[in-house]
Amino acid sequence: MDFSRVELAADEQAFLDEIRTFLDKHVTDEVRRRDRETGDNFDEGVHLAMGETGYLEREYRKPEDGGFSRVESRIWALERRRVHAPWVTWGTTILVSHSVEAYGSPELRAEVMPGVFSGHVRMCLGYTEPDGGSDIATSKTKAVRDGDDWVINGAKMFTTGAHNCRYVFLITNTDSNAERKHKRLTMFLVPLDTAGIEIRGLRTVDGDRTNIVYYNDVRISDKYRLGDVNGGWAVLRGPLDAEHGVVDAATDGLDDIAILQHQGMFMGTAVDKVAAIVGRPGNDGQSRIDDGAVADRLGRSVARIEMALSTPNMYGRVAIAQTMRDVAPELMDILGSASVLPTDADGAIDEGASEYLYRWAPLCGIYGGTLEVFRNMIAQYVLGLGRPVYAPVKS
The missing domain is CATH 1.20.140.10 (Butyryl-CoA Dehydrogenase, subunit A, domain 3)
Structure with a gap:
C-alpha cells in the first residue's frame, strides 16, 4: 500500500484552490450551526450555489462527458468533508437520478434532470416501512392502477430529506398475489407536493432529522413509473447496491474503499x-x-x-x-x-x-x-x- 503524498499537477492545484475558496465562502460557521440545530444535513443556499457553479453536474457526469476528472472528484469529496458541508440530500439525488435516466420516460427525464443539476430538484428514498425492517421487498405500500393513473396508499419510515425534496423514489407493491415478493414491486418517482402526502419529522438520537411519510389516496400519472410494472426490483438494484456499499472501489485508489x-x-x-x-x-x-x-x-x-x-x-x-x-x-x-x-x-x-x-x-x-x-x-x-x-x- 502506497502512503506517499499525491503530487498535484498545476491544473489540479488550481482546482483545489478554487473549491477551497468556494467552500470557505459558502459553508460558514452559521451554516454548520444551523445544520446541527435542524439535523437536516442540507442547506439550500449551499446546494444552489453548487448548482450555479456547475459543481453538481460535474460531480454527476463521467469525465468523458464533462464531469470532474478522477483526481478532481477525489479532491471535491475530501474538501467537502473537511468543511463538513451538508451533503446527504445530494447523495440520494445522485442515486435516484441515475435510475431516472435509465428507466424514466423522455417526458419524465425532461421534467426532472435539468433541475437536478441546477440544485432546485432534490430526491429522497422511500424504502423502509414502519413494520418492514430492512427487508424492503416486503413492501406493503400499495399502488393500484386506475386508467392512466396510479393510486398509492401506505407509509414509509426514515425518508430522510423528504421535507427538502421535490420527489421520492418510492417502492410499492403492485401485485400482492405474486408468488415471489421480488416480482410484486414497482418503482415510482412521486412528486412530494401531490395531494394526500403528509410528511412528519422524526429526530434520531444523533440529532439528525428524518421523516415518516404517509400516502393517502395519492394519485399520480403513469409517466412517473420507472421501469416495468412488477419489474421494480431491477430498477432498485443499482441504487440499493450503491447505498449498501457492495460495489467495489476503482483500482486507481481514488475512491473510498468502503461506504461510511x-x-x-x-x-x-x-x-x-x-x-x-x-x-x-x-x-x-x-x-x-x-x-x-x-x-x-x-x-x-x-x-x-x-x-x-x-x-x-x-x-x-x-x-x-x-x-x-x-x-x-x-x-x-x-x-x-x-x-x-x-x-x-x-x-x-x-x-x-x-x-x-x-x-x-x-x-x-x-x-x-x-x-x-x-x-x-x-x-x-x-x-x-x-x-x-x-x-x-x-x-
Missing part, C-alpha cells in the same frame, strides 16, 4: 482530538498518556480505526460501523466526565467530538440495513453458509 468512509474519517478526527488532549502535560509536567493503561486503550482504539478504514467493500461498512460503536465509549471514558458535553457547550473537552460519535454510532449501524443484515449477506454470499433460519426450533 465519511463517518469513519470523523471517527479518526475524534481520536486525534483525544490523543492531543491526553498528550498535553499537566501542572506536574506529566501527561495522561504516560499512564500505561491510557496509552494501551488509546493505542487499541487507533489500531481498530485504522483497520476499519482500510477494509474494503461491505466488509468495511461493517468494520467502520462496529468500530464506531466500540471506540466511542472508550474515548469518552479516557477523557472523563467532561466528554459527555456536546458541541458548543461550555467545557466540552474535545469540542463534543466523542459525545457526538457515541450518539452517531448506532445510526451508522442501521443505515441502508442493519449490521446483522450485512453480516448475513457476507455469511451467505461470500462464505457460502446458506440462508439464515429465524423460525423457532421444533422440539
Whole structure:
C-alpha cells in the first residue's frame, strides 16, 4: 500500500484552490450551526450555489462527458468533508437520478434532470416501512392502477430529506398475489407536493432529522413509473447496491474503499482530538498518556480505526460501523466526565467530538440495513453458509 503524498499537477492545484475558496465562502460557521440545530444535513443556499457553479453536474457526469476528472472528484469529496458541508440530500439525488435516466420516460427525464443539476430538484428514498425492517421487498405500500393513473396508499419510515425534496423514489407493491415478493414491486418517482402526502419529522438520537411519510389516496400519472410494472426490483438494484456499499472501489485508489468512509474519517478526527488532549502535560509536567493503561486503550482504539478504514467493500461498512460503536465509549471514558458535553457547550473537552460519535454510532449501524443484515449477506454470499433460519426450533 502506497502512503506517499499525491503530487498535484498545476491544473489540479488550481482546482483545489478554487473549491477551497468556494467552500470557505459558502459553508460558514452559521451554516454548520444551523445544520446541527435542524439535523437536516442540507442547506439550500449551499446546494444552489453548487448548482450555479456547475459543481453538481460535474460531480454527476463521467469525465468523458464533462464531469470532474478522477483526481478532481477525489479532491471535491475530501474538501467537502473537511468543511463538513451538508451533503446527504445530494447523495440520494445522485442515486435516484441515475435510475431516472435509465428507466424514466423522455417526458419524465425532461421534467426532472435539468433541475437536478441546477440544485432546485432534490430526491429522497422511500424504502423502509414502519413494520418492514430492512427487508424492503416486503413492501406493503400499495399502488393500484386506475386508467392512466396510479393510486398509492401506505407509509414509509426514515425518508430522510423528504421535507427538502421535490420527489421520492418510492417502492410499492403492485401485485400482492405474486408468488415471489421480488416480482410484486414497482418503482415510482412521486412528486412530494401531490395531494394526500403528509410528511412528519422524526429526530434520531444523533440529532439528525428524518421523516415518516404517509400516502393517502395519492394519485399520480403513469409517466412517473420507472421501469416495468412488477419489474421494480431491477430498477432498485443499482441504487440499493450503491447505498449498501457492495460495489467495489476503482483500482486507481481514488475512491473510498468502503461506504461510511465519511463517518469513519470523523471517527479518526475524534481520536486525534483525544490523543492531543491526553498528550498535553499537566501542572506536574506529566501527561495522561504516560499512564500505561491510557496509552494501551488509546493505542487499541487507533489500531481498530485504522483497520476499519482500510477494509474494503461491505466488509468495511461493517468494520467502520462496529468500530464506531466500540471506540466511542472508550474515548469518552479516557477523557472523563467532561466528554459527555456536546458541541458548543461550555467545557466540552474535545469540542463534543466523542459525545457526538457515541450518539452517531448506532445510526451508522442501521443505515441502508442493519449490521446483522450485512453480516448475513457476507455469511451467505461470500462464505457460502446458506440462508439464515429465524423460525423457532421444533422440539
